[in-house]
Amino acid sequence: MAKIDPFNAKDELETPLGKRAYYKLQSVEKLGDVTSLPYSLRILLETCLRNLDGHIVTEKHIEAILKGSQTDIPFFPARVVLQDFTGVPVLVDLASMRSAIGKLGGDAKKVNPLVPSDLVIDHSVQVDAFNSREALEINTRFEVERNRERYKFLKWGQSAFDNMRIVPPATGIVHQVNLEYLGKVVWDDGKTLFPDSLIGTDSHTTMINGLGILGWGVGGIEAEAVMLGEPYYMLLPEVVGFRLVNELPTGSTATDLVLTITKMLRDHGVVGKFVEFFGPGLMNMPVANRATIANMAPEYGATAAYFPIDERCLEYLDLTGRPKELIDTVERYAKEQMLWYEDAQKVRYSSVLELDLSIIEPSLAGPKRPQDLVLLREMKKSWHKALETLFAKPPSPSATLNDERWLTEGGAPTAPTVVMEDEESAAWVQFEGARFQLKHGDVVIAAITSCTNTSNPEVMVGAGLLARKARAKGLTRKPWVKTSLAPGSKVVTEYLGKAGLMEDLEATGFYLVGYGCTTCIGNSGPLPEEISKAIREHELVTVAVLSGNRNFEGRINPDVRGNYLASPPLVVAYAIAGTVDIDLLNEPLGKDKEGNPVFLRDIWPSQQEIYDTMKECISREQFIRQYAHVFEGSKEWQEIPIEGGLLYDWPESTYIKNPPYFDEISAEVPPLKPIRGARCLVKLGDSITTDHISPAGSIKVDSPAGKYLIELGVKPHEFNSYGSRRGNHEVMMRGTFANVRLRNQLVPEKEGGWTLDFTDNTVKSIYDAAMNYRAKGIPLIVLAGKDYGMGSSRDWAAKGTALLGVKAVIAESYERIHRSNLVGMGVLPLAFLPGENVASLGLTGREIFDIEMGNTIEPGKRITVRAQREDGSRLEFETICRIDLPVEVEYYRHGGILPMVLRKLTKN
DSSP states (O other), X not given: OOOOOTTOOEEEXXXXXXXXXXXXXXXXXXXXXXXXXXXXXXXXXXXXXXXXXXXXXXXXXXHHHHHTOOOEEEEOOSEEEEEHHHHHHHHHXXXXXXXXXXXXXXXXXXSSOOSOEEEEOOSOOOXXXXXXXXXXXXXXXXXHHHHHHHHHHHHXXXXXXXXXXXXXXXXXXXXXXXXXXXXXXXEEOSSBXXXXXXXXXXXXXXXXXXXXXXXXXXXXXXXXXXXXXXXXXXXXXXXXEEEEESOOOTTOOHHHHHHHHHHHHHHHOOTTOEEEEXXXXXXXXXXXXXXXXXXXXXXXXXXXXXXXXXXXXXXXXXXXXXXXXXXXXXXXXXXXXXXXXXXXXXXXXXXXXXXXXXXXOOEEEOSSOTTOEEEGGGHHHHHHHHHHHTSOOOOOOOOSSGGGGEEETTSOBXXXXXXXXXXXXXXXXXXXXXEEEEETTBEEEEEEOSHHHHTOHHHHHHHHHHHHHHHHTTOOOOTTOEEEEOOSBHHHHHHXXXXXXXXXHHHTTOOBOOSSOOGGGTOOOOOOHHHHHHHXXXXXXXXXXXXXXXXXXXXXXXXXXXXXXXXXXXXXHHHHHOBSSSOXXXXXXXXXXXXXXXXXXXXXXXXXXXXXXXXXXXXXXXXXXXXXXXXXXXXXXXXXOOOOOSSOOOOSOSSOOOOSTTTTOOSSOOOOOOEEEEEEEEEOOSOOBHHHHSOOSBOOTTSHHHHHHHHTTOOGGGXXXXXXXXXXXXXXXXXXXXXXXXXXXXXXXXXXXXEEETTTTEEEEHHHHXXXXXXXXXXXXXXXXXXXXXXXXXXXXXXXXXXXXXEEEEESOBOHHHHHHHXXXXXXXXXXXXXXXXXXXXXXXXXXXXXXXXXXXXXXXXXXXXXEOTTSOEEEEEEEEXXXXXXXXXXXXXXXXXXXXXXXXXXX
């Protein structure tokens, strides 16, 4: 449809980039007050105004945004950003669509991104080697060896699709590269200026909100539709205002701040909403701190966490090497378009929270969820409580000095030794030239990782300075701690090197292990066998401390039960302490060279030290230099050949396989059918994450996926991870609900991917049971509690569910992305009525279920579920259809987004 301009919104603006068209928000003020609209909604308003065509985007959408009406809005983002764990399956789907469209009489060339798309390869590096100067080289070599098949496929995609750029491996983390290089704040297509906006296939796409760019994470399924020209439909969100006042006190970091904000907003309830930050506290808050806060929007449940454009944004653009012409254009356009932040402007929010930055204390979050804030001063007490209540273990005796547990190689104590008599709470280990006892609460992973913090020079320099002071005192990591430094861009190591801090970090064990998302995504690599064996044999509850954003159980490492998020300086401190069973504010970390106790306060850097170091070691030229050849990649990347043409030829591979989504597709949309005779595949509790549903980490040898790979001749050391094999649906189906910490209530005595198959009343793997049900033509459902599907925007959590034969999920509530992903895969999400749940209805999961939808389905419609119990009695209850938008009805009718888009491309 042709664009229309009933408001005469199109105008011209003289800029340093030249004369450009733009669409004035002032033109629609007769419909409502633009200045009282949250800044984030002004961006949505501009996209509708610019794409107004009277068909997909109408004047009613403009009016709805101005009035704050709860209606569905089409959003046309300026671009799409992908990372390789989610980007590979996106390209697999596009390649599969090209292969399938010919069957329907369509043109394969039509399957091509119409929206600029960038894919950053950042999730494939694992921490195999650590505590060594060779770690980077070893891990990079392993990465290329393991992922060569994937990388060949990605290079084909880069050549086969237009509008697609790929940032090679060992460059950085997608969100940090986006923040430091890809983001423009104002987009220029050569003719028209408009706000930079995006969707990304990673939950933490929201990090870019810290630079005044609106974006958030979606499933890969939705991203594919947008790449092919479809709008992203969304209910117009409520916008919660978050007022910040004062400044952070000395000793507190942006990490402490975001962990506090996460708890506040989880308690307030912002799922499906935007959060917009304002107030005098923004005046001196750098973009790096804002990005830290915006990054964790998924952890507090918000769709986006937006910081408006202001002077700090211009300063950041200048620091990171953006062209002067762009920076001047950003300022001119933002002020002309009412997108420039004015503190005096009275903005209309649905609710408002306020936080005094001066009260923020050093904090951690854990041991299982990012919203579970623990103040550092309460950490030891909190750990004891978690050990007893969450892990059902008695607290271990604590040494006055943690290093009193050490014994040297020859067995002579280096200090009076505390020996645990309880063999169940401690294990003797000989490793790295020392013999020591490993106990509950010991930190076995300490990782400076994740875009959340490695993009923030303040906390990275702070970690380096703390390491310097610790080194001067003769302190280093404990021998049982696997330490790693995985920055989000090469700029980080350049400024740390210039300040001389890399040597200090290395002296405490934090050697560079790679540029990418490592420990936070589950790529922590295996623990040393001696440590792993002791943990397994003695069932020890050990801990990871990481500067990441995700700490869900089973995510970080299969041997590690407790996971805490912390700032990079605290990560270094806990590596030195070697345990979380310590009060870092009152107990010493260890002893100096003279045998005197050293406390955290003795080595914590002052704010002035951090600022002075940053001023000396960080420059605009570093960013220009490091991003000058960002798309070229290493010699190893460049040597990977590009094979294939318009169509992918699907060679034999254990990484890339043509998925079955279009095997039986017809040109016509099939009629809706009721779900009858369904059995429950899994019955789950609250807070089931996408990691529980589709893990990203290691593949166990005795798992269905492991057995499948072994049958194909893949050796266990070549398994790589579930995340890296997302291009192979056979692996991912077998990995669905395979998290080692999953608790399926149908088999309460077992942990992991097990279920009860009701056709023969035997306990078997969830995959094997699902295949048995499929062979017998029995549809499946999932029963769950609150916040089903929280966590990462993982489309395989929905794809795997659908491929196992699950037709519906019935839960108390859903996280935003997973709910939409289920619909996008043709799985029906239903919600229990308020006040009802599995327990109140007396559902055991052993029932036979019928779900009657009728011939039509509508957003929010009441749908009756009938359950026949084992004794023959019947239960009938109402559910709410969580297909939330009219367009989602079309997705569901077609069997998912991709079949709908394919049929549309064929007809066009």
